[in-house]
Amino acid sequence: MRDLLAALGELRERLKEIPQADERRLQDLKTEILGRKAGTLTQILGALPRLDPASKKEVGASANALKREFETAFAARERALKHAAGVVTGLDLTMPGRAAWRAGLHLVTQVVDEICDIFRELGFTRAVGPEVENERYNFFALNFPRDHPALDAQDSFYVGPDLLLRTHTSPVQIRTLERYPPPIRVVIPGQVYRRDPFDASHSPVFQQIEGLAVDEGITFVDFKATLATFARRFFTADTRVRFRPSFFPFTEPSAEMDVQCQICGGVGCPTCKQTGWMEILGSGMVHPAVLDNCGVDSERFTGFAWGMGPERIAMSRHGIPDIRLLFENDVRFLSQFAGGAR
Amino acid sequence: MIVSRRWLEALLNRPLDARDAAERLTLHVAAVDAVIPLHQELGDVRIARVLEVKKHPDADRLSLCLVDAGGANGPVEVVCGAPNVQAGKTYPYAPVGAVLPGGLKLERKKIRGVESNGMLCSAKELGLGADQSGILELDTAAPPGTRFVDAVGLADHQIVIDVAANRPDLLCHKGVARELGASLGAPVKLPVIPGAKALTDRPSVRQSDRGVVDGVEVRLEDPEGAPRYMIAVIRGVRVGSSPAWLAERLTAVGQRPINNVVDATNYILFELNQPLHAFDLAKLRGPAVVVRRARPGEKIVTLDGATRTLTTEMTAICDAERPTIVAGVMGSAESEVSSDTTDLVLECAYFQPTRIRRTRRALGLSSESSYRFERGIDMLGMPDALRRAVELIAAVAGGEIRAPALDLWPEPQQERTIFLRPDRVDTLLGVSIERSEVERLLTSVGFFVAPKDARLAVQVPGWRPDVTREVDLIEEVARLKGYDAFPDELRAYRPGTVPDAPEERARARVRDALASAGLLEARTLPIGSADGPDAVAILNPMSVEEAHLRRRLIPGLIGRVEHNWANRNRDVRLFEVGTVFRRRASAIDEWTSVAGVLTGARRPPHWSDGAKVPDMDIWDLKYHFELAVAAAAPSCDLQPLAGGAVGWEAVERGNGAVLGWAGPLEADAPVWAAPLFGFEVRLTLAERGIITYRPLPPQPPVERDLALLLPPGVSAAQVSDVLRRAAGSLLERLEVFDEYRGSGIPEGYRSVAWHCTFRDPARTLREREVDTVLEQGLKALEGELGVRRRES
Incomplete structure (x- = not known):
């Protein structure tokens, strides 16, 4: 029995030869050790029945364990040799892989989603409304005076005596305020219409993202903080932001938000007309008249609202010179952004 | 502005x-x-002093000047043709290489045999007026070589x-x-008008609609259109060109100087925002000024030479007989101030903004005046503006005022007072602002602030018609303080009550499904030509081709495929999720539609394919349509189109409503294009419902292939139905893997092969049991559909 255990010990040393063996040597080793008749290990295993029960158990366990180790080692070496053979037999791994068609969402959809996602993180859910609106929702409830220049038929498409294609997503502010009690925090993505000829920087139809927050105790500071946070998340964490006075009938105070020009970094370039700033959105504190028009107590509740154009934002962030490219739908254009816009 | x-x-x-x-x-x-x-274009022009003037040896009218232009190489010789050139004086000088307004580039050249190094310039050559009688003599102490624009203060x-x-x-x-x-922190003070004498008489307000000033009768018959109306008469003016300072002011803001009287009124307009109108007293019948609504059809030839027809919606300024001015918009050519004018009627009015806007729109005529009246001028500032205008006209055109101006104001108004609660400022702006700071800020732009109880009584100056309520004053405080002065740190908020819109969730679900199936999302314009009788017409379209709203997405997408073909893109797979519109009786329906178009290779070619990749066919279409319907209208099933047409409909279970369609499409295709297919389905908000887990049984399946002979008219769906029913729950999956027609198959028949998977989730199936189940199935197929197993 001592001899057999010693023989197993010697045999174990042979395991080290396997990882270096070439194909031929590997076959020889296999035959020598595991060969059906004359294999060294085969013979040891064959001798087991002749041993006394105690020795049989001890030697048998070691021999069988060793056999499994050899089998595993031989198989591993065979796989390695086979894999290496593949390369040396002339596979050119620089040849192109097998592809599927590029597919994905339109750049504008991606930008809209990205913007809505950021506002979702800030507690805003999405709200929507119809594209055919009446004048009350599109203008009057939003505190446009009856003879405001924006009501000129030349700026809006009319489809009926008191029906027009909404010129902004702001009517959904009214619809939301009428339907839900404060606190309200919504973003309103949607399509809007202006009677502008289709050219490099104008489209008669484009997307807008409106936002509205109304609750007790909302202040100008909350307004600035929310929109500045959005800008820093959408652009970069160190993007500079500024707010400046503006005018909209449905906000007071009104403001426009600029971010540091994303093309030149703020030093001035043709895109930002040398100002170093890019206009991103119009905004302000909700005008008390708007709240009153919707039956919301404007003494108790305050809020802020804003509106921005994802096409323009997409164009400035991705360097697209002509808005019409977004509507041509050339597959070469669509494919550029199909895998994600950033 | x-x-x-x-x-x-x-x-x-x-x-x-x-x-x-x-x-x-x-x-x-x-x-x-x-x-x-x-005046950037004058950047090359320098100040030069003429040191010496000699006669040109070869030309009587030319002089030869030695000029100090500040150059390092000393004085240069310049040939000059101006009669007024004198030694010791200073002129604008354009050196060789300079480019003058109009693009003239100066070169060194010989004039009558003598070389001239540049040119001494006239006002006209510098684009600074019409004077070309001589070179422009300058009164400046600036040393030679100084930039001309800096030396004369033209740089603006x-x-x-x-x-x-x-x-x-x-x-x-x-x-x-x-x-x-x-x-x-600098106060505003009106600059002194050179040569002006201050008027001593102040006109007094008349709460009346009529009066006489210096022999001119004034009647205010339309106080609604002109709530306040002032007239001054100036006699003895001499109309001529304006002094340089006045012309320069106007030129600097892009206005062309006309004559001293008109320029003076324009100056007041741009200085004080008070439009004024000066007209010739001699041409005024009566002499009277009548402010009234125009009569229907009344005509006037405006300054621009066009004949305008007025309506009763417009205010007209008339003499005793006919209109001389379209109030607030434009005067008549007839009553215009001309070089013969000596006596002026000067109008200073407030016209009602809405009236002016409607007039301007109706006539398609706007002016600097109408622009300002439309937005509302300072009604309270009119006397000051008129007085300054009279002083200015007297200073630049002579003349005198013999009677104080007439000020008709039937219903005088005062400054509006608004109460401001200081704590409301803090509530809205979110920071605490000292009451004294609020007062200081408001006062700095002309508000008059006085304490009243715990509030501030704020008097709004007449030039701020926009400030009508407390919140407007809070905006003033915020902007004057500076929006940037407010912090922008996020603070806690309460979540809102509005659930995330299910429409947006549904749209996102469909977009994701189609994009992950290999399609590119497109966005097309929803405006085009009518594509059905119920298309919604735009009442004021921009063109006849863009006069309707789309009623489905497919036509727009076909257009986009054609555009891609035109750009040699053969493989096009697009989808769109967009709004469509239809007219139903007097209402307009709008909903979200989902559509796709497919043409070209099924996948990108790979070098290992050898043969060409097959083009997409109706089976690719069916797969994508199924995906779209499952995502957009999960309550629908697909049904083949009736009547032998190739294609499918999406039919709603239960009510049979057709919500979608798929099939081959016609398009303007180049010869190399592959067939085009498309689908469209209405997006519903029906939920697919919660998907429940099905156990994954460990028992082994038993698999059988089954080739069946289908007689004419029998569909694969029928066969599947019968098989499933007959085989019961042991039949786990049934997949078609082949279809064959031709030799060995009776005419009109086809052989369709199914791969069947049987499994009992509770135990291991025996082959014999499967045979029995299959026999049942075959028997049912033969009995119900005449379908038999294909003998091979």
């Missing part, structure tokens, strides 16, 4: 940096679109301000200076 930096400097009595002023205006007042340096900047509709006060230099002054 264009303002001149120098004009602002005159009002603030201090120098301004144009960029700094623009920045202050942008951050506190209104956006500045541009800062444009003026235009600051282009984007004035919002609610801030008419910013449509003049005084208003802009007031805001800049508030930012800089």
Whole structure:
């Protein structure tokens, strides 16, 4: 029995030869050790029945364990040799892989989603409304005076005596305020219409993202903080932001938000007309008249609202010179952004 | 609105940096679109002193001048043709290489045999007026070589301000200076008019609709259209060209000087935002000025030479017989001030903004005046503006005023008073602002503030028609303080009550499904030509081709495929999720539609494919349609089109409503294009429902292939149904893997092969059991459909 255990010990040393063996040597080793008749290990295993029960158990366990180790080692070496053979037999791994068609969402959809996602993180859910609106929702409830220049038929498409294609997503502010009690925090993505000829920087139809927050105790500071946070998340964490006075009938105070020009970094370039700033959105504190028009107590509740154009934002962030490219739908254009816009 | 930096400097009595002023205006007042340096084209022109003037040896009219232009190489010789050139005097000088307005580039050349190094310039050559009688003599102490624009103070900047509709006060230099002054801490004072004498008589307000001034009868018959109306009569003016300072002011803001009287009224307009109208007393019948609504069909030939027909919606300024002015918009050619005019009637009015807007729109005629009246001028500032206008006209055109101006104001108004609660300022703005700070800020732009109980009584100056309620004053405080002065740290908020819109969730679900199936999302314009009788017409379209709203998405997508074909893109797979519109009786329906178009190779070619990749066919279409329907309208099933047409419909279970369609499409295709297919389905908000887990049984399946002979008219769906019913729950999956027609198959028949998977989730199936089940199935197929197993 001592001899057999010693023989197993010697045999174990042979395991080290396997990882270096070439194909031929590997076959020889296999035959020598595991060969059906004359294999060294085969013979040891064959001798087991002749041993006394105690020795049989001890030697048998070691021999069988060793056999499994050899089998595993031989198989591993065979796989390695086979894999290496593949390369040396002339596979050119620089040849192109097998592809599927590029597919994905339109750049504008991606930008809209990205913007809505950021506002979702800030507690805003999405709200929507119809594209055919009446004048009350599109203008009057939003505190446009009856003879405001924006009501000129030349700026809006009319489809009926008191029906027009909404010129902004702001009517959904009214619809939301009428339907839900404060606190309200919504973003309103949607399509809007202006009677502008289709050219490099104008489209008669484009997307807008409106936002509205109304609750007790909302202040100008909350307004600035929310929109500045959005800008820093959408652009970069160190993007500079500024707010400046503006005018909209449905906000007071009104403001426009600029971010540091994303093309030149703020030093001035043709895109930002040398100002170093890019206009991103119009905004302000909700005008008390708007709240009153919707039956919301404007003494108790305050809020802020804003509106921005994802096409323009997409164009400035991705360097697209002509808005019409977004509507041509050339597959070469669509494919550029199909895998994600950033 | 264009303002001149120098004009602002005159009002603030201090120098301004144009960029700094623009920045202050942008951050506190209104956006500045541009800062444009003026007379850049004169940048090459220098100051030069003529040292010596000699006769040109070969030409009587030319002189040969020795000129000190500050050059390092000493004086140069210049040939000059002007009669007024004198030694010791200073002139603008354009050296060789300089480019003058109009693009003339000076070269060194010989004039009558003598070389001339540049040119001494006339006003006309510098684009500074019409005078070309001689070179421009300068009165400057600047040393030779100084830039001409710097030496004569011509260097100005235009600051282009984007004035919002609610801030008419910013449509003049005084208003802009007031805001800049508030930012800089500098008071605004009107500059002294050179040569002006102050008027002593102050006109008194008449709460009346008529009066006489210096023999001219004035009747205010339309006080609604003209709530306040002032007339002054100036006699003995001499109409001529304006003095240089006045012409320069107007030129700097892009206005062309006309004559001293018109220029004076324009100056007041741009200084004080008060439009004025001067007309010739001699041409006034009566002489009377009658302010009334125009009569229907009344005609007037306006200054621009066009004949205008008026309506009763318009206010007309008339003499005893007919209209001489379309109130607030434009005067008549007839009553215009001309070089013969000696006696003037000067109108200073407030016209009702809505009336002017409607008139301007109806006539398609706008002017600097109508622009300002539409937005609302300062009714309370009219006497001051008129007095300054009279002083200015007297200073630049002579003449005198013999009677105080007439001021008709039937219903006088006072400054509006608004109460401001200081704690409301803090509540809305979110920071605590001292009461004294609020007072200081408001006072800085002309509000008059007095304490009243715990509140502030704020008197609104007449030039701020936009400020009507407390919140408007809070905005003033915020912007004057500067929006940037407020912190922007996020604070806690309460979540809202509005659930995330299911429409948006549904749209996102469909987009994701189709994009992950290999399609690119497209966005097309929803406006085009009518594609059905129920298309919604746009009442005021921009063109006949764009006069309707789309009623489905497919036509737009076909157009986009054709565009891609035109760009040699053969493989096009697009989808769109968009709004469509249809007219139903008097209402308009709108909903979200989902559509796709497919043409070209099924996958990108790979070098290992050898043969060409097959093009997409109706089976690719069916797969994508199924995906779209499952995502957009999960309550629908697909049904083949009736009547032998190739294609499918999406039919709603239960009510049979057809919500979608798929099939081959016609298009304007080049010869190399592959067949085009498309689908469209209405997006519903029906939920697919919760998907429940099905156990994954460990028992082994038993698999059988089954080739069946289908007689004419029998469909695969029928066969599947019968098989499933007959085989029961043991039949786990049934997949078609082949279809064959041809030799060995009876005419009209086809052989369809199914791969069947059987499994019992509870135990291991025996082959015999499967055989039995299959027998049942075959028996049912033969009995119900005449389908038999294909003998091979």
